Amino acid sequence: MPQTIVKARKLRKEFEISQSFMQSLRKKPKLKVKAVDGIDFDIYERKSMGLVGESGCGKTTVGKLVMKLLDATSGELYVKGQDVTKLNDKRGIKAYRRMAQMIYQDPFSSLDPRFKVYDILEEPLLIHKIGDTMDERRALIEKALEDVRLTPPDEFIDRYPHMLSGGQRQRVAIARCLILNPDFIVADEPVSMLDVSVRAELLNLMKDLIEIQDLTFLYITHDISTTRFFTDYIGVMYLGDIVEQGPVAQVLDNPIHPYTQALLTAVPEPEPDRLDRVKEIPIKGEIPSGTNVPQGCRFHTRCPYTKDICKKTPPSNKEPLEKGHKAKCHFAGDIEYKLRVIKLGEGGKAEKVEEIKPEDISY
């Protein structure tokens, strides 16, 4: 069994909505958004875990909690055996931040436009007092640039961010993480702003880094197809909770939670032979507000299979198929994953419904 690097138990984060002066005079109870509502997950050493879900499901909040950019409301979060939620002295946090680093979504705003690549990469070294002389630091910077394949480093080290392409900027951002030799990296949508080919190049690079640098990743994205390539485990979030998690191939090929099933149906696949058919999207309506999480199962308001029990009792994790593949659904394992497409006839009228097997999708 590989060693656990990150272990979250009942992790919870609530945000209070600010009230107007009049409301506070009337002593109205403050509304709370349950951004992360008691989640459990583990990330193992040298593995990567993907978190996917719609916007507003709380995936970025989880990333910030893990980075200690936000303080959890309650629950436990162990990173390498240390409870991060209880860290509150400056020195401890600084040491923790050296171990855990973050890659942000937008390489156009995460790099200071007035800093040269050299300065961007030197700053973390200065903060953490690594490298006594300029030569030592320069050697570390050149190595970091080589690690992200910006070669030769001499060509890039004196450039400003505006002289780099989007892909190159994101590499600099990755190099800035790597230079501190972290054990654990949170990557929040690191490739969503990039072109297809650049995206592929960076995902390959990050995958190699897991092997070469012994890294562990938490990869946050809304692009589910990239998780199949990049991550080993996946967690599907809905309204602040991980509703299904497990090894990535199992979850994506055999989803057991109706939300995961619906989400996967919606992912566009390069499939040009079904032009005259539309996919049936089994979920209704829009995601409810985090201030008003439904009673019972949080998905029951949109679920096509809702029964009475779903409206009353919140489901606990079930593992009906294989160990480690968990879903929070009363009927997990009983609901078959079906893809239904509707054939369109003349004038766009629905003609008939066909069922296709998931394995038939990719040719």
Next chain:
Amino acid sequence: MSTKRILSVKDLSTHYFTSKGVVKALDDTNFDINGGESLGVAGESGCGKSTMALSLLRMVQPPGKIVKGSIKIGGLDVAQLSEKDARRKLRWQKISMVFQGAMDIMTPVYTVGYQMKEPLKYHKDIRGQKADEICMRYLDMVDLDPELFYRYPHELSGGQKQRIVIATALLLEPDLVIFDEPTTALDVVVEARIMNDLKRLKKELNNGMIFITHDLSILAEISDNLAIMYAGWIVEHGSASRIYKNPRHPYTQKLIAAIPRLHKDIDRLEYIPGAPPELTNPPKGCRFHPRCEHAFAKCSQVEPKEYFEDGVMVRCHLYGDD
């Protein structure tokens, strides 16, 4: 239903005359679109996709200019049109466009209805009750509650706003609608629903559609034909299913292999090393040759012509006879 030719583009070139030199953003472009057909345009950023859309609408801003070629739509030659005629006869009525980030274009101080009615008022002089009815019919067509007509934009979700913009674009029954990255800011579930609706509308209205995006998997769901652009050229153009199953141009091959798949384990993704060329000074010969793994001597010397194989146009020396 018989198909009629809606749009015909011949030898279209649009250049930008900047202080650093002439940017050849679009060069010698040829394609046609028939009624009820959709064309997907794909390529990396800066390959000329948006310039092409703007040229069709005659909205290329100076220092850009259409230097060559013709664009024929419903009896009009867009390239020759005066600005006044382009405004009165072309935009909205013949071609309308849904821009990238379309949901941010609505004014927050007017109701949805007020903004939707504007094209009807200025182009067709339809006002009052009658205009309201038409707008509500189109709201219903894009699967929205006609009640939204009376709401303000801030009361709506991103997906709803996107649908309203699409409904407005369809309002004057244009022959051709251009969608520039219509769903990039939306979640997968909303995106899939809008794609479903667009597929249905294409059949219902039998008009032409152009989709511009860098996401090939979305294009595969909706386009009958594909045009792959690289550095101002259409390098491959033809039926979408033929191109997906058997991509011929080395650029298309790499682009398709770079998409991660949902139901397939891939060990390494393909990618194209290097960066697209500066269009002020594109490489001699084939514009893709510095990044191409099949490049040979001729590629750096001679510009490839448009070769046809199995009904698919491909602009690559690997397929020429000579």
